[in-house]
Amino acid sequence: MSFLSEALWVLLLGSLLGLELIGKVPPTLHTPLMSGANAISGITMLAALTLIIKAGENFPLLVIGSVALGFALFNVIGGFLVTDRMLAMFSRKKTSHKGYR
Amino acid sequence: MTIQILKYAIDLIAVLLLALGIKGLSKVRSARDANRLAGIAMLLAVVGVLINFLGGAGISINAWIWIILGASLGGLLGMLTAQRVPMTAMPETVALFNGCGGMSSLLVAIGVALFPVATSSGELSNGLIEISSIVVSVFVGAITFSGSIVAMAKLQGWLSTPAWMQSKLRHAVNIAFAVLSLVGAIEFFQGGGSGLWLSVTGSALLGIGVTLPIGGADMPVVISLLNSYSGVAAAAAGFVVGSQLLIVAGAMVGAAGLILTQVMCKGMNRSLLSVLFGGALGASSSLAGTTENNEYTNITSCSVEECALTLEAAERVVVVPGYGLAVAQAQHTLREVARALEAGGIDVSYAIHPVAGRMPGHMNVLLAEADVPYEQLKEMDIVNPEFPATDVVLVLGANDVVNPQAKNDSSSPLYGMPVLDVQQARTVFVVKRGMNAGYSGIKNDLFELSNTSMVFGDAKKVLGDLLVELKELGVGKKG
Numbered sequence: 378m379s380f381l382s383e384a385l386w387v388l389l390l391g392s393l394l395g396l397e398l399i400g401k402v403p404p405t406l407h408t409p410l411m412s413g414a415n416a417i418s419g420i421t422m423l424a425a426l427t428l429i430i431k432a433g434e435n436f437p438l439l440v441i442g443s444v445a446l447g448f449a450l451f452n453v454i455g456g457f458l459v460t461d462r463m464l465a466m467f468s469r470k471k472t473s474h475k476g477y478r
Numbered sequence: 479m480t481i482q483i484l485k486y487a488i489d490l491i492a493v494l495l496l497a498l499g500i501k502g503l504s505k506v507r508s509a510r511d512a513n514r515l516a517g518i519a520m521l522l523a524v525v526g527v528l529i530n531f532l533g534g535a536g537i538s539i540n541a542w543i544w545i546i547l548g549a550s551l552g553g554l555l556g557m558l559t560a561q562r563v564p565m566t567a568m569p570e571t572v573a574l575f576n577g578c579g580g581m582s583s584l585l586v587a588i589g590v591a592l593f594p595v596a597t598s599s600g601e602l603s604n605g606l607i608e609i610s611s612i613v614v615s616v617f618v619g620a621i622t623f624s625g626s627i628v629a630m631a632k633l634q635g636w637l638s639t640p641a642w643m644q645s646k647l648r649h650a651v652n653i654a655f656a657v658l659s660l661v662g663a664i665e666f667f668q669g670g671g672s673g674l675w676l677s678v679t680g681s682a683l684l685g686i687g688v689t690l691p692i693g694g695a696d697m698p699v700v701i702s703l704l705n706s707y708s709g710v711a712a713a714a715a716g717f718v719v720g721s722q723l724l725i726v727a728g729a730m731v732g733a734a735g736l737i738l739t740q741v742m743c744k745g746m747n748r749s750l751l752s753v754l755f756g757g758a759l760g761a762s763s764s765l766a767g768t769t770e771n772n773e774y775t776n777i778t779s780c781s782v783e784e785c786a787l788t789l790e791a792a793e794r795v796v797v798v799p800g801y802g803l804a805v806a807q808a809q810h811t812l813r814e815v816a817r818a819l820e821a822g823g824i825d826v827s828y829a830i831h832p833v834a835g836r837m838p839g840h841m842n843v844l845l846a847e848a849d850v851p852y853e854q855l856k857e858m859d860i861v862n863p864e865f866p867a868t869d870v871v872l873v874l875g876a877n878d879v880v881n882p883q884a885k886n887d888s889s890s891p892l893y894g895m896p897v898l899d900v901q902q903a904r905t906v907f908v909v910k911r912g913m914n915a916g917y918s919g920i921k922n923d924l925f926e927l928s929n930t931s932m933v934f935g936d937a938k939k940v941l942g943d944l945l946v947e948l949k950e951l952g953v954g955k956k957g
Contacts, residue, residue, distance in 0.1 A: 381607050384717055384725055391713070391726040394497060395733025402504040402741060404830070404857065407838035411702055412572045413503045413513050414734055417496060418579045418708040420520065420727040423527050424586040424715040425548070430531050430541050438593045443544040445585035447552030452579040455556030457517045459571060462560065464510040466846035 409463045416456025422449035481533030488526035489723045495519035496727055500734055506852075523723055565847055566804045569837045573630040573701050576708050580622025583711035584678070587615035590718050591666070591674050611717035613663045616674070617681045618711040624685030626704050629697055632690075633836070639691055648691055649755070655684040688754065696753045698837040699742050703750070706735025742838050746895060774913055774921070780931040782940060785907050786947035792869035792905075794825045796861065798898055799845065801836055802875015802910070808938035809848035812874065815945050816850070822953040827854045829861040829871075829898050831879035858898060868903040873924075875909065875937050881922045892920055906930045909940045 402410055422445075429442035496519045502512025531537050537545075556575075563571045591612050631637040659680030665673025692700050709731030716724025743750050789795060797816070803809060816826045828850065834841035842855060856864075865871070873880055883890040884897040900906050901924055908930060924930055933940055 380720055384720075384722060387722045387725045388713060388729050391729030392733040394726075395500070395709075395730035396737060398497060398500045398730065399504055399734045399737045399741075402738065403506060404832050404839050405506060405842040405855075406504060406509060407738065407742065408568060408572075408840050408843055409509060409513070410503045411705055411735075411738060411837070412568070412575070413516060414500065414731050414738070415572055415576050415579065415705045415708065417500070417516055417520070417727060418576070418705065418712050418731045419582065420523065420724055420731075421579060421582045421586060421712045421715045422520075422549075423523055423721055423724055424712075424719045425582060426524065426527050426545065427719045427721065428586055428589050429544050429548075430537050432541065432544075432593070433538070434540070435593055438589055439540070439544045441585055441589040441592075443548035445582045445589065446545065446548035447555075448578040448585065449582035450549050450552035451556040451559075452575045452582065453520055453556070454553045455560045455571075456575045457513060457520075458557060458560035459563065459568070459575075460513045461510065463565070463568070463843050464513055466843060467506060467509070467852070 419452035570633040577626030584619030615714035620681035621685035800876025806937035811941040865902040
């Protein structure tokens with residue numbers, strides 16, 4: 378039972394933290410923020426990883442875990458890279474702008 | 479024991495970095511570093527899990543093979559997608575990634591339900607907690623997956639809303655799906671294995687049924703909401719496998735996604751409830767009024783040459799870019815035109831509606847891609863009072879966001895949406911391919927006003943011609 382009570386506290390505090398973190402977001406960043414947060418939600422890859430490691434010789438479970446890991450990593454790697462691509466445009470412009478003014 | 483402590487330390491640092499990452503993503507200056515920080519945190523979290531098992535029971539060769547197989551395949555596909563996808567297709571890309579995150583949580587829950595070796599206690603017997611977290615994970619995961627895929631397909635134009643989906647009937651159908659999912663969950667609680675599949679099917683259908691009737695203009699809000707769901711799904715998966723790191727990260731994303739959804743709704747003057755249950759924006763009016771209401775009677779069109787002459791004489795020009803500009807890939811040509819005008823001493827700025835493009839902030843990304851200086855992008859509240867003092871407004875591929883109906887006509891489905899008051903400027907040029915209606919399918923009164931002229935043609939071609947005309951007029955030449 379102790380895991381449950383701890384886990385519920387963690388859930389509550391994590392939610393409150395999430396609510397606090399996004400205070401005022403300029404509209405410019407809505408799209409990158411959404412895609413960055415989306416990448417973080419791929420954290421289920423940890424659960425998939427655990428599943429595979431604990432599966433032992435259980436073939437179907439290995440397959441399920443592996444597919445789950447693939448989906449999660451698609452989300453994580455794709456999400457972070459695409460966010461970086463978007464944000465790179467903002468920063469590149471800032472420096473080049475300084476250059477010709 | 480030391481391994482345990484090391485793992486806790488790594489987990490704590492990962493959570494801290496994730497929190498700092500989300501925080502930093504909400505400020506322009508720190509956003510890029512914050513994104514990388516979050517990436518590092520994720521890597522750290524994986525290392526933490528691996529260390530924990532390596533120091534404990536160990537990881538078999540077999541497991542390594544499956545880990546590497548899944549990780550490299552998913553990671554590679556993600557990398558390719560992220561590099562290849564055009565910036566205009568960002569909303570559907572986010573939806574696709576998001577759906578896959580949901581799918582992952584769903585698969586984890588199914589895996590644990592079928593083979594309960596991976597639960598925190600190692601078995602399902604005592605498991606009210608395990609079973610309820612599996613049920614939640616299945617429910618949220620399946621909705622996130624099917625909903626996101628439908629959202630992506632709708633944004634890509636692969637799917638359109640069937641007519642019956644816009645009637646009230648859909649609420650009954652969706653309730654039926656929800657009941658199906660609930661019945662499955664109850665059966666699963668009582669030990670019925672088939673209940674799991676019933677619940678998966680019901681939840682997936684519910685995700686489709688809820689997302690399908692939502693109109694294109696509201697889709698970004700739905701994607702943001704689904705993004706929040708995928709956080710919840712991750713947290714539920716954390717309960718399933720007993721990982722507090724998963725619970726914290728999932729809860730943070732879930733809560734942050736909810737806030738972002740709320741911010742977006744405010745920008746569009748829509749309530750979340752009306753987005754989810756109100757059906758497609760303008761669906762009813764476009765069905766009723768396609769023949770009589772949507773015909774334009776009083777259109778003035780003009781040539782690119784006239785447009786160039788007017789621009790040359792102007793002092794203040796405001797450009798209103800919309801999705802049509804992005805589709806035509808004309809951002810770069812637009813930047814060239816703006817450069818020519820600026821060199822001719824004309825003040826150029828860009829009016830960015832909160833939902834310009836197809837997602838809040840999407841247009842900023844697209845213009846940044848074309849090297850438009852950040853300071854020239856003006857938000858709606860700042861630019862609206864400036865329109866009466868503006869000589870020329872150039873509307874490029876935007877439609878609903880400049881429709882005065884939203885202010886004047888209380889019977890219009892757009893009524894109440896904040897719009898750009900471009901009609902207050904001296905002259906308005908609307909560059910448009912034809913007289914087709916916009917995203918919402920609603921007639922735009924702006925086109926019939928006496929100070930509005932239509933310039934028909936593809937945005938990129940019109941801007942290219944405009945550039946040539948301006949050069950011939952000598953605009954932008956020194957001296």
